[in-house]
Amino acid sequence: MTALLEMRGIGKAFPGVRALDHVNLSVEAGEIHAICGENGAGKSTLMKILSGVYPQGSYEGEIVYDGETLALRGIRDSEAKGIIIIHQELALVPLLSIAENLFLGNEVARRGVINWPEAFQKTEGWLAKVGLNEPPATPVGKLGVGKQQLIEIAKALAKDVRLLILDEPTAALQENDSEKLLDLMLELKAQGVTQIIISHKLNEISRVADRITVLRDGRSVSTMDRDEISEDRIIRDMVGRDMAHRYPERVPNVGAVLMEVEGWSVWHPEQRERQVIHDAALTVRRGEIVGIAGLMGAGRTELAMSLFGRSYGRGQTGTVRMNGQPVDVSTVQKAIAAGLSYVTEDRKVLGLILEEPILRNISLANLAGVALRGVLDKRREAQVAEDYRRALAIRTPGVLQKVVNLSGGNQQKVVLSKWLFTDPQVLILDEPTRGIDVGAKFEIYQLMNDLVAQGRGVVMISSEMPELLGMCDRIYVMNEGRLVGELTRAEASQERIMGMILGTTGKAA
Known part of the structure; x- marks a missing residue:
């Protein structure tokens, strides 16, 4: 040739x-x-x-x-x-x-x-x-x-x-x-x-x-x-180095129930007769990474967005508890105040303002954290952004760099920084490693491990089953708007997950 x-x-x-x-x-x-x-x-x-x-x-x-x-x-x-x-x-x-x-x-x-x-x-x-x-x-x-x-x-x-x-x-x-x-x-x-x-x-x-x-x-x-x-x-x-393990090692230290969702139902925002989420119930414990598996269109993103300030759907019913107490998640602000954060699967459209600099994107969800008596403290904003740049190894000449000029993996780290700055108790990650390389994936996996080591909870939605199997302590399986199964790390396999999706095998949730 x-x-x-x-x-x-x-x-x-x-x-x-x-x-x-x-x-x-x-x-x-x-x-x-x-x-x-x-x-x-x-x-x-x-x-x-x-x-x-x-x-x-x-x-x-x-x-x-x-x-x-x-x-x-x-x-x-x-x-x-x-x-x-x-x-x-x-x-x-x-x-x-x-x-x-x-x-x-x-x-x-x-x-x-x-x-x-x-x-x-x-x-x-x-x-x-x-x-x-x-x-x-x-x-x-x-x-x-x-x-x-x-x-x-x-x-x-x-x-x-x-x-x-x-x-x-x-x-x-x-x-x-x-x-x-x-x-x-x-x-x-x-x-x-x-x-x-x-x-x-x-x-x-x-x-x-x-x-x-x-x-x-x-x-x-x-x-x-x-x-x-x-x-x-x-x-x-x-x-530039060997990666003996695709997923960082972690010894689980799972504690008490941190978040509970019961009877959660959601209707389509436009098709008034169509129910998208049916009576969902799930728990997240301190120190635990919980996965949600399912095919495209199963309702995973819709469930996550509806929990986070009713960002999706209408007519939401059900109860959300944090540390055993009912909380109001009816708006994004109230969901954040309750200790919930959500990293969207579409970082470029829903997660970032691409033409704004890194520091503005990081502070956006918690402006009170960089304000003094209601006035934006630019020095504080820059310092917070610089701290996250170093902690998450965001590759950039400085925090004034526009986000649009960053690679996909570094953009994802900016989105993560934004929501980490809200100090969440439960962080929902929707396809957190989509479109990024194996090195950046490993860094995000390590960040997830660090978060649960602090006693927080992580919910991970992913279309890559090996990723769910490699990272999660428990996995919920979702199909057609319903949670149809629940597996521990020891029970989970690609075959069992697909069997639950197809209705051929499984353990009731």
Whole structure:
């Protein structure tokens, strides 16, 4: 095979940060090439250079593509060469139809008039190639994330893609949709489409990748062929050290019941007859990590958000007790005062104000903690943020850095800092390690262990069963808005959890 792409000596700097330092990457024609690295290693920055998001002149080094040195001035230049990127945050317009999204900026038109019959016909053809049969007129916003991801690939195919770049394509997908996407990648490879995938899911990379390049601290440190790939080696190259244990060790010291939820029911905010949560009951003890397992749509996030200040749903009924006493969680402020905090699964939309600096985001949920007689104390705010920056090892030049410029793992640490500053007794973590690397995951796991060692309680919602099994003292299983089972650490296994979800086995909650 011959190299379709070579990126030589690539360097890129942002204010206060050296994102890339002499990175080299070679991608052969027709292969699937994976790029791995911790958050902040420079993976997405490198791909933004390749796709024209960062034009020539804003970086050092050269790009040779199909034997030609590229001078990309923008995304249109890269797309004209058949280089298409699909970002982690999908670039679809929810209110537009599939056909409109597919040809947005690339309209099927003659003399300025769109030929809709032809556009719809072509849309059906491209959708068939990615395994979808939705009508072309369907608004994209009515489709699930998995189907939207496939539409992004169909959109790339419609632009005569030769090199397809996928940035964390399965980060927000459940297991079945992830499998379909990986199968499609292998089909595209068989059709001659070269692909680059950025992913933190090492099992998926091992399944589809022909070669892997690992970045660490903005530098390319290794490239390995398929027969050399192992999770242990990838992790070692990513973090610069061996990780003998994926999950930090902890000796449980579980105490008295800290939080009790009884008879908790919630109705859909718009569909008035639809009950989303049915009579849920759970407990969290001091020093305990409690997991909630379930498939996408089981109601895990809805349960958590409804408990946290009724942030989701309507008509909530039931009782919440902290330390044996009923508490009012009817607003976010009252839930925080009761000792409850919630780290959302969607940090960019619901967890952070991206254009604000780190210190403002950390103080946001507890302004009283950085105020003097009702007036914001900027020195106190900066000191609190600096303390959390050091404690959680947030990689940044300073706390005045805008959150939008941080990697995903460091953004997650800012969200955690914000809620830790409210001094919670029970911290609900909704997909806390989604889209972050193994090194940052380990740090968050260690933080969870530290919290329960202080006598607090942690509730962990995760779609990764190995994560739940590795971290939790007890696991509740949820299906269709009901808690259908409860397992201790000794009883829990992937098979038993799936059996409870499918109703084939289990122990009553």
